[in-house]
Structure formats: structure tokens, C-alpha cells
Amino acid sequence: MTASSTSLSAPVARPSRRGAGSRTGTTARAASTSLRARDRSGYLFVAPFAVATGLFLVWPTIYGLWMSFTDQSLTATASSFIGFDNYAEAFSDPQVWTTLWHTVWFTILSTVPLIVVALVMALLVHTGLPGQWVWRMSFFAPYLLTSAVVSSLASWLFQPEIGLLDVWLAKLGLGPVGWLTDENVAMFSIAFVTVWWTVGFNFLLYLAALQGIPQQQYEAATIDGAGGWRRLFSITLPQLKTITGVIVVLQLLASLKVFDQIYLLTAGGPNGSTRPILEYVYDMGFTNYRLGYASAISYVFFALILVFTLVRLLPTKKEA
Amino acid sequence: MAVETLPRSLSAAAAGRRSAAQQARAENRTLTRLTIGPSPWVRAAALGALVVMAVLWLLPLAWGAVTSFKHEAEAALPASWWPAQGWTLDAYRQVLGNSELLGWMWNSLVVAVLVTALTVLISAMAAFAFSQTVFKGRGLLQFLTVASIMMPGQILIVPLFKQMQAMGLVDTFAGIVLPQVVAPVMVFILKRFFDAIPGELLDAARIDGAGTWRLFWTIVLPLSKSILVAVAIFVFIGAWNNFLWPFIVTTDPQFMTLPVGLSTVKNAYGVQYAQNMASAMIAALPLLVVFMLFQRRIVQGVATTGMGGQ
Numbered sequence: 001m002t003a004s005s006t007s008l009s010a011p012v013a014r015p016s017r018r019g020a021g022s023r024t025g026t027t028a029r030a031a032s033t034s035l036r037a038r039d040r041s042g043y044l045f046v047a048p049f050a051v052a053t054g055l056f057l058v059w060p061t062i063y064g065l066w067m068s069f070t071d072q073s074l075t076a077t078a079s080s081f082i083g084f085d086n087y088a089e090a091f092s093d094p095q096v097w098t099t100l101w102h103t104v105w106f107t108i109l110s111t112v113p114l115i116v117v118a119l120v121m122a123l124l125v126h127t128g129l130p131g132q133w134v135w136r137m138s139f140f141a142p143y144l145l146t147s148a149v150v151s152s153l154a155s156w157l158f159q160p161e162i163g164l165l166d167v168w169l170a171k172l173g174l175g176p177v178g179w180l181t182d183e184n185v186a187m188f189s190i191a192f193v194t195v196w197w198t199v200g201f202n203f204l205l206y207l208a209a210l211q212g213i214p215q216q217q218y219e220a221a222t223i224d225g226a227g228g229w230r231r232l233f234s235i236t237l238p239q240l241k242t243i244t245g246v247i248v249v250l251q252l253l254a255s256l257k258v259f260d261q262i263y264l265l266t267a268g269g270p271n272g273s274t275r276p277i278l279e280y281v282y283d284m285g286f287t288n289y290r291l292g293y294a295s296a297i298s299y300v301f302f303a304l305i306l307v308f309t310l311v312r313l314l315p316t317k318k319e320a
Numbered sequence: 321m322a323v324e325t326l327p328r329s330l331s332a333a334a335a336g337r338r339s340a341a342q343q344a345r346a347e348n349r350t351l352t353r354l355t356i357g358p359s360p361w362v363r364a365a366a367l368g369a370l371v372v373m374a375v376l377w378l379l380p381l382a383w384g385a386v387t388s389f390k391h392e393a394e395a396a397l398p399a400s401w402w403p404a405q406g407w408t409l410d411a412y413r414q415v416l417g418n419s420e421l422l423g424w425m426w427n428s429l430v431v432a433v434l435v436t437a438l439t440v441l442i443s444a445m446a447a448f449a450f451s452q453t454v455f456k457g458r459g460l461l462q463f464l465t466v467a468s469i470m471m472p473g474q475i476l477i478v479p480l481f482k483q484m485q486a487m488g489l490v491d492t493f494a495g496i497v498l499p500q501v502v503a504p505v506m507v508f509i510l511k512r513f514f515d516a517i518p519g520e521l522l523d524a525a526r527i528d529g530a531g532t533w534r535l536f537w538t539i540v541l542p543l544s545k546s547i548l549v550a551v552a553i554f555v556f557i558g559a560w561n562n563f564l565w566p567f568i569v570t571t572d573p574q575f576m577t578l579p580v581g582l583s584t585v586k587n588a589y590g591v592q593y594a595q596n597m598a599s600a601m602i603a604a605l606p607l608l609v610v611f612m613l614f615q616r617r618i619v620q621g622v623a624t625t626g627m628g629g630q
Contacts (some may be wrong), residue, residue: 016409041453041531041533042449042532043456043537045446045448045453046445046449046450046458048441048442048445048446049443049507050441050500051391053465053502053504055479056502057468057476057502057504060479060480060483061479063483064475064479064480065400067478067479067482072482074482101438111377119375120600121458123372124369124370126355127351127352127363127366128348129352129366130367132344132348133333134374136615136619137611138373138374139373139374139376141611142381144557144603144611146559146560146563146581146582147563147579148583148600149579149582149600150578152384152599152600153383153384153419153595153597156383156387156593156596160591162397167398170398187577196380197342201622201626204622204623204626205626208624215350215351215354218354218355219354221496222354227357228356228357228362236355246627250626250627253472257472258565264433264583278474281477284479285478286481286568287475291478291479291482294478295478298476299475301475302472303474305472309470
């Protein structure tokens with residue numbers, strides 16, 4: 001679809017751009033392009049989006065960068081330029097590195113099951129077994145919940161002694177687990193909740209990809225005598241390579257931005273052992289009122305995400 | 321275009337008179353034969369795995385629902401699935417009577433509808449301009465749009481809040497909505513769709529004297545209904561559930577959206593588990609019902625837009 005649509009528009013678009021400036025009269029050959037070229041209202045159509053982007057994306061980006069070089073506070077209106085002081089402080093602040101590690105650790109813990117479980121779900125549903133509606137509903141429903149509802153449900157399940165999980169463990173003779181209160185367990189619990197909550201999204205992406213595999217390939221393989229497992233490993237999985245690459249990147253970027261469920265479930269505790277870097281930014285800015293320093297931490301984090309994104313983009317360019 | 325990649329819709333159209341449900345069932349049988357083959361054991365195993373996973377995934381919701389119908393005193397006792405003291409709507413009565421829950425729900429609806437309408441409108445207009453008109457600086461603007469996809473909004477909470485303060489938009493609907501309408505990914509997705517609309521079609525209308533706004537409104541938009549619905553669904557779910565930005569920009573309970581409001585009462589209720597679960601259920605219900613009604617559309621919408629146009 002990409003290839004066909006670009007080849008459709010590209011040859012039309014290129015000559016018309018030149019035609020817009022030089023040719024004013026209507027020549028028969030370029031009738032259609034000059035019609036488009038004389039259409040001057042493109043500006044007006046792009047204006048609302050451009051203004052909104054300028055105001056709420058570009059300007060805060062620049063403003064935040066400037067702020068990161070000042071001692072701006074939430075309460076004061078005046079601030080002064082302090083050069084790289086905030087950045088120097090950020091690089092030597094152990095909390096920056098600790099919270100950054102928590103974010104990365106959460107990303108590692110959540111991404112693998114979020115891909116694998118989603119794939120298993122999609123493969124199972126794609127068998128066409130009865131109950132399609134129920135399966136799709138069950139796996140995707142949690143994704144429709146807001147983070148506050150998810151954390152209410154989860155903290156109820158994780159409730160010490162009376163929560164469902166501890167009650168079940170007690171029946172097996174196992175002691176209560178500090179799901180959200182034990183420093184060694186809390187991040188695993190959060191990752192577990194996150195998988196339950198958002199795996200439905202990746203599941204749908206995989207399902208759509210599976211439905212795009214031409215059935216003739218399966219027909220042909222069946223005629224050739226390939227069994228179920230053989231078809232899975234020789235047809236299905238190889239065809240999912242591209243989409244898996246995309247889902248992995250989308251998932252990594254999503255997991256790196258974790259904030260909601262951690263803030264609502266543990267508020268970064270116990271003992272700050274789950275606090276992600278975005279929460280540190282929030283705490284610095286809105287609890288300690290140090291907007292300048294909070295901005296500097298944001299930009300350090302942003303630089304890391306950007307490097308990651310660009311590194312990931314390079315090889316795909318070469319392939320294409 | 322991408323919406324139609326689901327083969328089911330194509331072959332369903334070709335099926336002629338047979339009912340859609342029959343058709344779907346026949347296709348599912350074909351699919352079963354082609355993927356896991358005819359062995360009843362393999363089918364039973366796959367079905368068993370599906371049942372186990374579905375039960376696991378619905379369990380937290382079911383547990384929350386059961387708790388919400390218990391008496392408060394019983395809810396705090398160690399878990400039992402069947403309430404010994406009988407079912408009750410007490411928790412719902414308490415929550416709906418005492419809290420601002422319905423107000424927050426209304427705020428969420430207003431915010432989500434405004435965000436969706438504005439995002440779809442300005443993104444479609446920009447995508448149309450990039451795709452079907454020519455103007456100076458188009459290439460540069462398009463490049464900037466693609467580049468801004470990489471900018472994660474979460475990074476901007478600090479400067480954006482300061483900016484909102486300066487603009488006097490803290491604790492206003494405008495302050496919650498406006499920063500959320502910037503969705504460069506959606507522009508990109510829509511542009512790719514608009515690119516496939518044949519230029520001759522639009523030129524014919526231009527020759528007939530239709531203005532650009534008419535072209536956009538009466539030709540481009542109606543031709544793109546499926547992708548517009550997909551984008552709208554995606555944006556709506558995101559806006560309805562968005563927590564971080566509304567949380568930052570509202571301090572007055574009067575303007576809180578549902579996710580933000582809920583997060584503030586959690587502590588206020590303390591150990592009122594039944595009430596906690598009742599408000600969670602009420603908050604979860606609208607999107608779950610909408611999903612049940614429009615499942616196929618939503619599944620397609622999320623699948624098409626979720627990839628971010630990749």
C-alpha cells in the first residue's frame with residue numbers, strides 16, 4: 001500500500017511545484033497539475049494544525065530547553081540563567097541514575113512478556129476456533145480501562161492478607177507476599193499488572209497481521225503435506241518478522257514512558273525502589289518546585305530516547 | 321486502504337446472499353483446518369489454552385465486580401467469591417450519592433469528545449493540504465510533522481504547565497484539551513490514505529468550480545470514512561483514559577476528569593473496598609459497553625492506527 005500510494009502521487013506532485021512559480025497561463029499538458037498548483041488554500045488547511053503544534057509542542061520544547069538552563073521555580077516568576085549547572089547536577093545526582101535504571105528495568109521486565117503473550121494470544125485466536133468474539137473481548141478489555149481503574153483493581157488483588165492472591169497462597173500453605181510492599185517484588189508486580197492491562201493492544205496488532213497472510217500459502221503447504229507445527233514455523237512466524245520489529249519498537253518507547261501505574265500503585269515506593277524517571281521529573285518540578293532542574297532531567301531522558309529512536313531508524317533506512 | 325487488508329471484509333462482500341454470520345463461521349472453519357489441522361486433540365488443546373487465558377484475563381474484573389456488590393463489612397474479610405451476607409447495591413448508592421463521580425465522568429466525556437473532534441478535524445485538514453494541495457514550504461512542514469512524531473509529550477509536562485499558567489489555562493477545559501489535539505502521527509496516517517485518492521477525481525470537481533473547502537468536505541472526507549472512524553476511535557480511547565496531563569493541569573475537583581478524580585478519592589475512601597470497586601466498575605463501564613457494541617470496528621480501528629502508519 002505504501003509503494004502504490006507514493007508512486008501515485010509523486011509524479012504529479014513534482015512537476016506541479018515548479019509549475020506553480022513559472023507558468024501562469026493554463027497549458028493543455030499540465031492542466032491537472034496547474035489546477036492543483038493554482039490552489040492557494042493549502043496554507044489555510046494546514047494552519048490550525050500548524051498553530052496547535054507550534055503552540056503546544058514546538059514552543060514548550062524550546063521553552064523547556066531554555067528553562068533547563070535557569071533556576072526557574074514553580075512559585076517565583078523571576079529566574080536567572082545559570083548555564084549548565086542543572087545538567088552538571090543531574091549527571092552527578094544518584095537519584096537520576098537510580099530512577100533511570102528503574103525505568104529501564106521496568107522496560108526490560110514488561111517488553112518481553114508483552115510481545116510473547118500477545119503473540120501466543122493472536123496465534124490461538126487466529127485458529128478460528130469458536131468463541132472469537134469472547135476471546136477478543138477478554139484479551140482486549142483491560143486495555144480499555146484507565147490507569148486509575150487498573151490500579152484500583154490491582155491494589156485490591158494485591159491487598160495483604162485479604163487480597164485474592166494472598167488468600168489463594170494461604171490455601172496452598174504459602175506465606176503472604178508483599179506484592180507492592182516488598183522492595184524485591186514490587187517492580188515484578190507492576191510489570192505483571194502492566195502485561196495484563198496493555199497486552200491486548202499488541203494482540204490486536206498481531207491478529208491484524210495474521211489475517212493479512214494469504215490463505216493460499218496454507219492451502220499449498222497443506223497439499224504438500226506440511227503439518228500444523230511445520231506450517232506455524234515455516235509460514236506463520238516468518239511472515240510476522242516485520243510486524244514484530246515494529247511492535248518491539250512501539251513497546252519499548254511506550255514502556256520507557258511509564259508513569260501512571262507506578263505512581264498510582266506504589267507512588268514510587270517502597271523506599272523509592274520503583275520510582276521511574278518521569279516520576280522523578282514530576283517530583284522535582286511539582287513537589288520540590290524546581291522547574292529548571294526538572295526540565296534538565298527531562299532533556300537528559302529525551303536525549304536518550306532520541307538516540308535510541310535514531311539508532312533504530314538507521315538500519316531500516318538501509319533495508320529500504 | 322489499510323482497513324481493507326482484513327481479508328474477511330473482502331470475501332464477505334463477494335459471498336453474495338449468505339448471511340454474514342454464516343459466512344464468518346465457514347471462514348473460521350477453513351482457518352482452523354489451515355492453521356492447526358483436523359486433529360481433535362490439537363483443537364481441544366488450543367481451545368483449552370484459550371479458555372484458561374480468557375479466564376485469567378477476566379478474573380481481576382470479575383473479582384472487582386463481585387466485591388462491588390458486597391456489604392462493606394464483608395468485603396474486607398478474606399476473599400470469598402459468594403457473598404454470605406447477600407448481594408447489595410449499597411456501595412453503588414454510596415458512591416453515586418456522595419462523590420463527584422458523575423461530574424468527573426461528564427468532564428471526561430466533554431474532554432474526550434472535544435479532543436477527538438478537534439484532533440480529527442485539524443489532522444484531516446493538514447493531511448489534505450499535504451496530500452492534495454501545493455504551497456510553498458509544504459515539504460519543510462511535512463518534514464517537521466514527521467520529526468515531531470518522535471517528541472514524547474510526557475517530556476514536556478514541566479514547560480507546558482508553566483505555559484498554561486501564563487496563558488491562564490490551568491483548571492480549564494481548554495487547558496486540558498488543547499495540548500492533546502496535537503497528533504502528528506494521525507496526520508501522517510491520514511495523509512497516506514488521502515494520497516491514494518485519484519487526483520483526476522479532485523480535478524474534475526475543480527473544473528466544475530468546486531472550492532477547496534468543498535473538495536475536502538464533500539469528496540475527500542466521505543471517501544475516507546473508514547480511516548476517519550479508525551482514527552477517531554483511537555484518539556477517543558486515548559483521551560478518555562489519559563491520566564498524566566489532566567492530572568498535572570487540574571487542581572480543582574470541579575474540572576477533574578474521571579481518571580484524575582478517581583486517583584484522588586482512593587485515599588479518601590481508605591479501606592472502603594466495596595466502594596472502591598463500585599467506582600472502578602462505574603468508570604470502566606462506558607468504554608466496555610461501547611466496545612461490546614462496536615467490537616469489529618474498534619478492533620480494525622486500533623489495528624490500523626495502532627501501528628502509527630508504519
